[in-house]
Amino acid sequence: MSKLLFLFFILFLNINNAFATDKIHLVSVGIADYPGTSNDLTLPAKDAASVKWLYEKNSNAVTTILINSAATKESILSAIRSTFQCSSTDDIVVFFFSGHGYKGGFVAYDGYLSYEEVRQAMSITHCKNKMIFADACFSGKMRQGTTEVKQEHEKSNVMLFLSSRDNETSIERKDMKNGFFTTCLVSALRGKADSNRDRTISAKELFKFVSDNVRALSKNKQHPVMWGHFSDDMPVIVW
Structure with a gap:
């Protein structure tokens, strides 16, 4: 009986490990008050704040949040x-940014922050799964940087x-908690995007x-863009 209990315990640990996530490292930035x-x-x-809350539901998450005047370029x-x-x-490492964008990057509280500067900062990790949500x-204009930047990103x-897209605004409505993109992103990462139900x-x-739901919410006025060198099966989150 004791041997059977021991085998059951080992099986239980293996099942738990199968569903355990690797650690997630998140930097979440939101600038409303420029x-x-x-x-x-x-x-x-x-x-x-919503993205930070989402990831903190995962016990393996390490998160940092910068809001408004705290979100300077150097910070x-x-x-x-x-x-x-x-x-x-x-x-998994994730950089989330909500605020103004420009061709080639983001607008920090105190000035421009290029995508290349963010990419260079992220190169400190050799993690296989790196993501930027903007x-x-x-924001699609970030794909229109210099030839050198494009080559480095590839x-x-x-x-x-x-x-x-590069010619579209990212819509926010005062009667909603989040912008259209973030609303759909959070819903997706909470499990609604898991079409094959593998967690x-x-x-x-x-x-x-996200693309389908943002287009529906915006009545086809906003179209998210995904870009980079990665596999379709790249894990974004285990929920």
Whole structure:
């Protein structure tokens, strides 16, 4: 009987390990209140908080959040380095940004932050699964950097998931908790994108769910873009 109980215990541990996630390292940034008043947005701070909350439901998550004036260019890069440097090969690292975007990058609280600077900061980790989620107007323009930047990105293993095409705004409504893209992203990562029900959201599943639902919410005015050198089966989250 004792031998049978021991075998059952080992089997139980193996089942648990099969569903255990590798560690997730997240830096979540949301800037709604830019210097002055003309550039302010409504929901980015809430977007960043929602994404942080989502990942913190995973007991293996390490998260950092920067909101509004705390999200300076140097603070963001420093947070990426410090949060991602302890990741191992099979971990997942995620940089989430909600705020203004520009051709080639993001608008931090105190100025421009290029995609290349973010990619360089993320290179501190040799993790196989690196992701950038951006909920920003015209975020698709990040694909239009210099030829050198494009070549470097194609060699890297960073998945870029951008909220809109280069000629589109990323829609937010005051009656919603989050922008259209973040709303669908959070729903997807909570399990709704898991079409084969294997408890793992892949890059392909994520794109289909978010893209379909953002297009429906926006009445076909906003189209998310996924770009990079990665497998369709790349794990995004185990939920």
